[in-house]
Amino acid sequence: xxxxLLCALVLLMWFSFRYAWWRPAVPYRCPRxxxxxxxxxxxxxxxxxxxxxxxxxxxRQLRWLRDNGWHSFTLGDxxxxxxxxxxKSVVITFDDGYADNLHNxxxxxxxxxxxxxxxxxxxxxxxxxxxxxxxxxDSGELGREPKLSDAEVGRLLASGRIExxxxxxxxxxxxxxxxxxxxxxxxxxxxxxxxxxGVPVNSFAYPxxxxxxxxxxxxRAAGYTSAVTTGTGIDCGASADPLQxxxxxxxxxxxxxAFILRLRGGRRGLLK
Numbered sequence: 001x002x003x004x005l006l007c008a009l010v011l012l013m014w015f016s017f018r019y020a021w022w023r024p025a026v027p028y029r030c031p032r033x034x035x036x037x038x039x040x041x042x043x044x045x046x047x048x049x050x051x052x053x054x055x056x057x058x059x060r061q062l063r064w065l066r067d068n069g070w071h072s073f074t075l076g077d078x079x080x081x082x083x084x085x086x087x088k089s090v091v092i093t094f095d096d097g098y099a100d101n102l103h104n105x106x107x108x109x110x111x112x113x114x115x116x117x118x119x120x121x122x123x124x125x126x127x128x129x130x131x132x133x134x135x136x137x138d139s140g141e142l143g144r145e146p147k148l149s150d151a152e153v154g155r156l157l158a159s160g161r162i163e164x165x166x167x168x169x170x171x172x173x174x175x176x177x178x179x180x181x182x183x184x185x186x187x188x189x190x191x192x193x194x195x196x197x198g199v200p201v202n203s204f205a206y207p208x209x210x211x212x213x214x215x216x217x218x219x220r221a222a223g224y225t226s227a228v229t230t231g232t233g234i235d236c237g238a239s240a241d242p243l244q245x246x247x248x249x250x251x252x253x254x255x256x257x258a259f260i261l262r263l264r265g266g267r268r269g270l271l272k
Contacts, residue, residue, distance in 0.1 A: 023261075023264075023265045023267070024265065025264045025265055026234040026236065026264070026265055026266055027236065028087045028088050029085075029087050029236070030234050030235065030236030030237070031073070031078055031085055031089040031090065031091060031234075032089070032090045032091070032234055032248050032263055032266075033075070033090075033091045033093060033228060033234075033235075033245060033246070033247045033248065034090060034091065034092050034093060034247065034248050034250050035093055035095065035228075035230065035247040035248065035249050035250060036053060036058075036092065036093065036094050036095070036105075036250050037051035037052075037094065037095050037096055037098065038051050038052045038053065038098045038100050038101075038145070038252075039052075039053055039054075039055055039058045039100050039101065039104040039105040039108070040052045040053075040054070040055070040098070040100045040104060041054050041055070042054065042252050046141060047139060047141055048130070048141055048142060049252050049253070050251045050252050050253060051252060052252040053250060053251070053252045053254075054252065055104045055105075055108065057252075057254070057255075057256075057259075058104075058105065058108055059108045059111070059112070060256055061250070061256070061259050062108055062109070062111075062112035062114055063112055064256065064259070064260065065090060065112070065114070065263075066112045066113065066114075068088075069088050070088045070089070070090045071086050071088060071089045071090065072090060072091075072092070072113070072114040072115045073085075073089055073090070073091050073115065074091060074115050074116065074117045074162075074163035075091055075093070075117045075163065075165065075202075075203045075226050075228070076117070076163050076202060076203065076226075077091075077115070077163075078091055079202075079225060079226055079242065090263075091116075091117060092109075092114060092115070092116040092117070093116065093117045093118075093119060093205070093228060093247065094116060094117070094118050094119065095119045095167060095205055096119070096120075096121055096124065096142075096147075096167060096171070097118065097119075097120040097121050097124045097147050097148045097153070097167070098145055098146065098147060098148065099145075099146035099147055099148050099149075099152060100146070101118065101148060101156065102148060102152045102155060102156055106156060106159060106161065106162075109159075109161050110159070110161065114161070115161045115162070115163070116161065116162055116163070117162070117163040117164075117165050117203060118153075118156065118162050118163065118164055118165060119165045119166065119167035119203070119204075119205035119228070120148070120153065120164060120165070120166065120167055120193065121147075121167045121168060121169070121170065121171045121189075122166075122168070122169045122170075122188075122189050122192050122193060123169050123170045124147045124148075124171070125147055126143055127142075127143055127170065127171065128140045128141065128142045128143030128144075129142065129170070129171035129172070129207070130142050132171070132172055132173040132176070132207075132208070133173055133208045133210070150196060150197075153197060154197065157197060157199060163203070164193060164197055164199050164201055165201060165202070165203035165204065165205065166186070166189040166190050166193055166201050166203070166204045166205070166224070167189070167204070167205045167207065168185040168186065168189050168207055169184070169185050169188055169189045169192070170185065171207045172185060172207060173207065173208060173210055174206065174207060174210055174211055174212075174215050175210050175211075175212070179214065179218075182214075182215060182218055183218055183221075183222070186204065186218050186219060186222040186224075187222045189201075190204075190222055190223065190224070201224075202223075202224055202225045202226065203224060203225070203226045203227065203228070204219050204222075204224040204226070204227040204228075205227065205228045205229075206227065206228070206229055206230070208230065209229045209230025209231060211229070216241075216243050216244060219243050220243060224243070225242065226242045226243065226245060227242070227243040227244065227245065228245045228246075228247055229244055229245065229246060229247065230247065230249070231244075231246040231247070232246060232247070232248070232249055232266060232267055233246035233247075233248075233266040233267075234246065234248065234265075234266040246266070248262050248263065248266050248267075249262070250262065
């Protein structure tokens with residue numbers, strides 16, 4: 001009997017640490033900005049499977065959002081609404097520009113009636129930017145991942161469900177390049193995306209979530225009205241800085257319970 005009680009206690013402690021179910025919910029008047037990269041089946045032994053949310057899991061997440069009364073917006077929608085944002089508002093974001101965003105994500109967005117904001121790298125082909133953050137991430141895995149062609153981006157925009165936003169020209173580590181190059185990454189990516197696709201580009205995503213106060217100033221000067229980070233959490237109210245918005249990270253390892261708890265408090269567990 002004592003053994004069973006001890007096992008139950010250990011299990012409860014593990015469950016509480018992993019899921020932090022006891023953490024209070026962030027008020028539902030605060031919009032949730034969800035961060036995705038790929039909607040693709042994880043690959044055995046791959047380094048970046050956290051970035052791969054399977055289509056099956058993504059579909060279950062969208063169905064849960066729809067069935068539980070969440071309202072879908074783009075970042076631009078959210079800003080336009082201002083204080084009129086309804087409770088249970090969610091913004092789905094995709095970073096980088098992977099081809100599966102069209103082939104796997106869009107059909108599910110259409111099925112469940114959701115919209116999304118795409119943070120697109122302009123020069124995204126045959127690039128493995130992961131090594132720019134950590135030198136030992138040099139396997140080329142992300143470089144080999146199929147990226148959206150310009151024609152495919154056009155198909156996403158034609159769906160009426162996707163807002164186009166900038167993720168720089170080349171996805172650099174902003175901390176490792178000089179001010180002039182940082183400015184070019186921000187200004188030129190906006191200009192080229194607008195010229196290529198004929199739509200306004202008003203939002204920006206900091207590569208790797210690495211940035212400093214000077215970068216925020218550059219984002220503002222470049223004409224962006226919002227910017228998202230990789231900082232984990234949920235912003236709320238007038239104190240939220242529109243150029244440093246936090247997001248709820250959705251991992252390819254999240255089951256539905258983990259997803260629901262992330263929506264509730266911004267994190268899945270005690271630390272993540």
